[in-house]
Amino acid sequence: MGKEYPPLLQFLSDKLEYRLLSGKSTLGYVLYYIDLSSWRLRLSDWTPVVHVQRSDLLNSSPRQLLQSLQDVVRERGWQRRIVLVLVDGDSSALRLALRSPLQTLAFVGDEEQRGILRSRRPSGELLDILSAQVPISILAPYNTTSPVTGSCFFDREYEVAKILGNPDVSYAVLGVRRIGKTSLMREVERRLREESAAAETEDSPHILFLDCSDLLEREMLVEQIVRKLNPRELPRLAMQNYSFFFPDFLERMRRKYKSKLIFLLDEIDDLIVLHGGDWEFFRTLRAASNKGICQYIVAGFREAQNQLHNLDSPFYNFAEEIRLSEFTREHARELIVTPMQNLGIRFKNESDTVGRIYEETAGHPNLIQFYCTILVRQLELTGQRELSPDSLVSVYADEVFKNHLLRSFMDNTQNREKAVVYAILQDHAERPMVGFTQADMDAALRKHNLVVAHGALNTSCDVLVLAGILRPKGAEYFFTSPVFVRVLQQTYNLRYLLDKVKEEGI
Ligand SMILES: Nc1ncnc2c1ncn2[C@@H]1O[C@H](COP(=O)(O)OP(=O)(O)OP(=O)(O)O)[C@@H](O)[C@H]1O
Ligand SMILES: [Mg+2]
CATH class of the missing domain: 3.40.1350 (Trna Endonuclease; Chain: A, domain 1)
Structure with a gap:
């Protein structure tokens, strides 16, 4: 040796x-x-x-x-x-x-x-x-556009450990757009493969990552699963009725690989909408999990969350929920400071700089990454190697950043939630950061002839909280990010946006 x-x-x-x-x-x-x-x-x-x-x-x-x-x-x-x-x-x-x-x-x-x-x-x-x-x-490890893993993956240790430590439990990873669902799934996949490679030196075909937004038809999804597990059986799939073939196929594959099949299904929302009511396929998957053949780790947002709590759905009680939220201040610090210091960048006032970024991004990992990317670019251009709270000014002027903030808001909300935000911001144009109650929201909406039932308003508030746009405190709500409010007010005519949303229907 x-x-x-x-x-x-x-x-x-x-x-x-x-x-x-x-x-x-x-x-x-x-x-x-x-x-x-x-x-x-x-x-x-x-x-x-x-x-x-x-x-x-x-x-x-x-x-x-x-x-x-x-x-x-x-x-x-x-x-x-x-x-x-x-x-x-x-x-x-x-x-x-x-x-x-x-x-x-x-x-x-x-x-x-x-x-x-x-x-x-x-x-x-x-x-x-x-x-x-x-x-x-x-x-620099900063990346604002694609899922991150390995050395670029921060925090979420608890979630990763939970999934890896409980192979008999299926999990549903829930969270708003760009909070890090795919990154978490990819990191779990990476570690599973690493473990499995250490054990047997195979490339672990029993671990499957599927992005369901590309595989919306059941046939396509089943075909893809067969292709990844055992492509030689594709002709059989074409000949036999899938409901006889597929459960048996999964069972055989479990024996073939001498290991539980692990399915990581990303973007499950559209799949659920498309199959709404016709649950046969999901029942098959669920049965395979009950028999110990498969473990599922699925990721989604609205629909996945609804189904987990819907008594009639095969998703009910099927998977344990893992809700991804914003980074804590300590984890934000880790993401900002560790790589910067290893790049040889000094902080003039570390705690204030981190504090400012944390406050303005509300701990959203993707926004923190945006800040850091812009800061690194700035340092590279000027040749400086020092950061202070003053360095952050350049971020507000960045068009890409502004667009990004607005786009995540648009992606995370539906018309009714947008209407609430636009109406409140018009009402509170001067003091947007003070608190407001649901009654205030109702009053602001009524000024534009919008009447929203109590239940619906409540749900909208929940989504806005989940999306990290509002923060509840007692009976009041606050906007979480001053930067978001500023960018929204400066970029758009809110009255016009509200009219548009009304036109489309809330
Ligand atoms: N654990 C993490 N560590 C560092 N950055 C992260 C982490 N998770 C997410 N991010 C940041 O957020 C961005 C979006 O991550 P990701 O694509 O995983 O989110 P998502 O929830 O799957 O988004 P979508 O809802 O659009 O599918 C990444 O490009 C990265 O900038
Ligand atoms: Mg994703």
Whole structure:
């Protein structure tokens, strides 16, 4: 056994317990993977390392070597990843040859390797070498547009542990748009696969992630499940009646994989609406869970929530609810401060800066990510490496941010809820942050000839609270985010919006 690693990697693995794996060789280079996810940057638990040996340096010019390394990146499909290149010699010529603004290769020459080995803060030293070469906007883990996992996934430890720790319980992950449902499901999926790979080295086909918004017909969904579990049975599915075939199929697959089938079904809302009333398919799924064949983790918002509490629905009591809410202040701090500090950014007044961001985003992870993205971009442009509460001003002026705020509001609410917000904001135009009761909402709506029944108003308030737009306190409600109110008031003519909503019907 006793595999030989280059000294730096050996040291990182033995002394500092970074997880390390050998990869295949490609184009004559030995490859490794190192787990740098603990840095909370865009460096995964699977960060590639290419070893450039002394003989490689002797036999080719820096330009040729670079071309060769770029081919390794192509061949391995690493275009979107940051790649560490260990060079057993002087790396400065290579750095010079690589002058691309979208640079994702980071060189560590022999001088630097020795420096790290001698250092009293070796991890910090390696991090410094990386962040001097890769732009901070690429190294930063912030992401506002797609689900996040691994080193970019924050908080939600409790939820992840609960799902992973109870394989006999199905879960429904509920929460408003962009609160982090898909991210949670993807992170659970990632950890399940990791566990399963550690146990048997298979690529765990019994774990299925399906985005139901692409699979709205039952036939398509069933077909996709069969395709993922055992594509050879697709012809049988086409020939047999699905209600005989499918339950039996699931049972057989459980035996085949010697493991419970785990279905992660994202975006279940539309599927429920489409099948409303015709529950046969969901009954089949439920029966499979009762027999211990499957575990389900589903994610949705309105409809999923309704069905869980609807006595006539097969969803009733079927899954335990996990409701995702905004980050706590401590978790927001973790998301803001840890990556920034690892990027070498100092906080002039950390507690005030974090406090301001927290207040203005109401702890919504996606909005916090927006703040951080804009701040990182700002720092990159100016070359500064310090943040203070004053830095936040640039965020309010950002068009993308404004649009984003408004879009999440539009996505999370239906017309009646929008009407409540527009009417109250017109009534309270001068002092939008003071509290108001349901009676105030009713009065504000009536000024526009809108009469909403008590029950309906109550439901609207619940949704607005769930959507993180209002916060209840006793009998009063408050807007959670001053920034949201300001942006809404400054961007739109609220009277016009209200008329539009009325026209469409509430
Ligand atoms: N655990 C998390 N850590 C850090 N950021 C997060 C986390 N969860 C969500 N976010 C932020 O929120 C954004 C939206 O996350 P995600 O797509 O998982 O939400 P969603 O609830 O599935 O949204 P949708 O309702 O649109 O499907 C991410 O791009 C990221 O900016
Ligand atoms: Mg989602």
